[in-house]
Amino acid sequence: NAGVTQTPKFQVLKTGQSMTLQCAQDMNHEYMSWYRQDPGMGLRLIHYSVGAGITDQGEVPNGYNVSRSTTEDFPLRLLSAAPSQTSVYFCASSPKIPYEQYFGPGTRLTVT
Amino acid sequence: KQEVTQIPAALSVPEGENLVLNCSFTDSAIYNLQWFRQDPGKGLTSLLLIQSSQREQTSGRLNASLDKSSGRSTLYIAASQPGDSATYLCAVYTGANSKLTFGKGITLSVRP
Numbered sequence: 001n002a003g004v005t006q007t008p009k010f011q012v013l014k015t016g017q018s019m020t021l022q023c024a025q026d027m028n029h030e031y032m033s034w035y036r037q038d039p040g041m042g043l044r045l046i047h048y049s050v051g052a053g054i055t056d057q058g059e060v061p062n063g064y065n066v067s068r069s070t071t072e073d074f075p076l077r078l079l080s081a082a083p084s085q086t087s088v089y090f091c092a093s094s095p096k097i098p099y100e101q102y103f104g105p106g107t108r109l110t111v112t
Numbered sequence: 113k114q115e116v117t118q119i120p121a122a123l124s125v126p127e128g129e130n131l132v133l134n135c136s137f138t139d140s141a142i143y144n145l146q147w148f149r150q151d152p153g154k155g156l157t158s159l160l161l162i163q164s165s166q167r168e169q170t171s172g173r174l175n176a177s178l179d180k181s182s183g184r185s186t187l188y189i190a191a192s193q194p195g196d197s198a199t200y201l202c203a204v205y206t207g208a209n210s211k212l213t214f215g216k217g218i219t220l221s222v223r224p
Binding site for chain 2: 004033040041042043045058059090092097098100101102103104105106
């Protein structure tokens, strides 16, 4: 089991560029989510999915899109990157809510 | 709105000391509470999960307790080692909105 994998590990974007952060899990988990971690703010939920084809917004969804076409993958799209989106992004999965969550290694994103 | 507090933000102890990390939450209607460890530049690793009906969970040198009515949890680390140095975060699942709310973490340094 690879668990939860995220790519890339590091990324630098210019303001206005778009990109997709990839997240995949091989544990057949129904629930997947995206968080961002910022100094002094802790982890905040961006979007989540309770199964293929079902997504919903978390605490800080603006500027981000998600889709869940398969159980394994849950990509996060930045539509038009802004410096305020500089952060570390974590993907997590869980068999279902509210079971134990498993986190990926994170993507460190810098927007200049 | 659920709020999770971890105080102090940082702690430094000599090797071998037994220590307690505190976590408090404002809304006692939780499903469960999870303790995580985060090493610098890495993702979150789940340490212990306590269901709302449980009082404590143990894993090796770690023991987590939960007092739901008072909105408090503690993580007890026995015989601390330099390898325990990391940031410890607690998180609670609350209500029907599938949301895991995190504290900001306690950064622990164990001195040899």
